[in-house]
Amino acid sequence: MNILEFTLLIWLGSLVAGFLGSLTGLGGGVVIVPLLALAFGVDIRYAIGASLVSVIATSAGSASAYVKEGFSNIRIGVFLEIATTIGALFGAFLAARAHTSLLAVIFGLVLVHSSYLSLRPRRDLPGTDRPDRLASRLRMNGSYPTPEGIQQYYVHSVPAGFGLMFTAGTLSGLLGIGSGAIKVLAMDRFMRIPFKVSTTTSNFMIGVTAAASAGVYLTRGFIDPGLSMPVILGVLPGSLLGAHVLVKAKTAILRIVFSIIIFLLAIEMIYNGLTGRI
Amino acid sequence: MAYRGARWSDRWVAIVVGYFLRTGVIVSAACVFAGGVFYLMKYGAGLPDYKVFTGEPADLRGLHGIWKDVLSLHSRGMIQFGLLLLMLMPGAWISFLFFSFVMQKDRTYIIASAIVLGALIFSFAGGYL
Numbered sequence: 229m230n231i232l233e234f235t236l237l238i239w240l241g242s243l244v245a246g247f248l249g250s251l252t253g254l255g256g257g258v259v260i261v262p263l264l265a266l267a268f269g270v271d272i273r274y275a276i277g278a279s280l281v282s283v284i285a286t287s288a289g290s291a292s293a294y295v296k297e298g299f300s301n302i303r304i305g306v307f308l309e310i311a312t313t314i315g316a317l318f319g320a321f322l323a324a325r326a327h328t329s330l331l332a333v334i335f336g337l338v339l340v341h342s343s344y345l346s347l348r349p350r351r352d353l354p355g356t357d358r359p360d361r362l363a364s365r366l367r368m369n370g371s372y373p374t375p376e377g378i379q380q381y382y383v384h385s386v387p388a389g390f391g392l393m394f395t396a397g398t399l400s401g402l403l404g405i406g407s408g409a410i411k412v413l414a415m416d417r418f419m420r421i422p423f424k425v426s427t428t429t430s431n432f433m434i435g436v437t438a439a440a441s442a443g444v445y446l447t448r449g450f451i452d453p454g455l456s457m458p459v460i461l462g463v464l465p466g467s468l469l470g471a472h473v474l475v476k477a478k479t480a481i482l483r484i485v486f487s488i489i490i491f492l493l494a495i496e497m498i499y500n501g502l503t504g505r506i
Numbered sequence: 507m508a509y510r511g512a513r514w515s516d517r518w519v520a521i522v523v524g525y526f527l528r529t530g531v532i533v534s535a536a537c538v539f540a541g542g543v544f545y546l547m548k549y550g551a552g553l554p555d556y557k558v559f560t561g562e563p564a565d566l567r568g569l570h571g572i573w574k575d576v577l578s579l580h581s582r583g584m585i586q587f588g589l590l591l592l593m594l595m596p597g598a599w600i601s602f603l604f605f606s607f608v609m610q611k612d613r614t615y616i617i618a619s620a621i622v623l624g625a626l627i628f629s630f631a632g633g634y635l
Binding site for chain 2: 229230231232234235264268269270271273274281284285287288289291292293294295298300301302303306307309310313314316317320328366367435436438439440441442443444446447448449450451452453454455456457458460461464
């Protein structure tokens, strides 16, 4: 296989990964890294470098569509980005030192968790009417449009959310993924932020978080132009298309299928990590 | 711009940032694509070599080297430049948010956005520290 064929195949794979990633809300990164590492035999450090850049591209590319709807909350985003960016720096420094087998095993475990999360039904937990003291002081409470009119919401458990965001950032920097699933988990399960607000705010945060580890990856030589080029040119249109289809399609069956694929990739990553093949 | 709300309100800032990001993504993807065409014309028949990690050459690891490669029309440098634009976009967007909090005189968030910006700068300066 020469470079031209290799590039075209990776482009096609990334297109599909981006499409499925945005359709299921898990992001393209969780598929790109195993795809490159397992199917194409790419060293996992090059794979996470390429994936990370595509994560920034997807986040930035879909932001303009999300902003118009008026769901995202800038204050929540910026405040929690303190935790995610510092976590991402930490994760990226770890990635530069950790053994590749260890990276593969951790990646596999995160995949198992993602496949579980993608099967879980999404619904808003009932929020309380009582504002939380810290969240009010940080002016995080907001409102968002619903079919029944403008709905007010109150944010809770800021310290717990902040802690979980640090973990999300570390995993993002360590594995080159957006870790949007954990960000959303922190915001809608712990902080009781309405689902629409958490997903769109998370999308903004993913790009900033990824940028915090991107600099480390770049200076350590993880980001290869020849490999990243087909990855971002595939993931970007794929994920924008996925977001477009998402509005119309019923994704229940697709989520189950995707969840099974991710679970299988997880087993494969863990096996290859444990046997020292990655 | 369609939105007619108060300037420097959170909503206004979010919309401006949204437009900025979309433009940025288009510009950087175009750079990557153009560099990619040259790259494939030059190296397309060669064999890919990503099995063993050796890290990128020094010129593709920093802002200065990448810019020099662009000026000398190196295809890999051109792609890397597009990728670099993408990587720097979130920083530009946080800078804009920082400025908007300064305009709103919101001290808590001036500090919060400054910390985030500091983390981003630290990341890119990492190689020089």
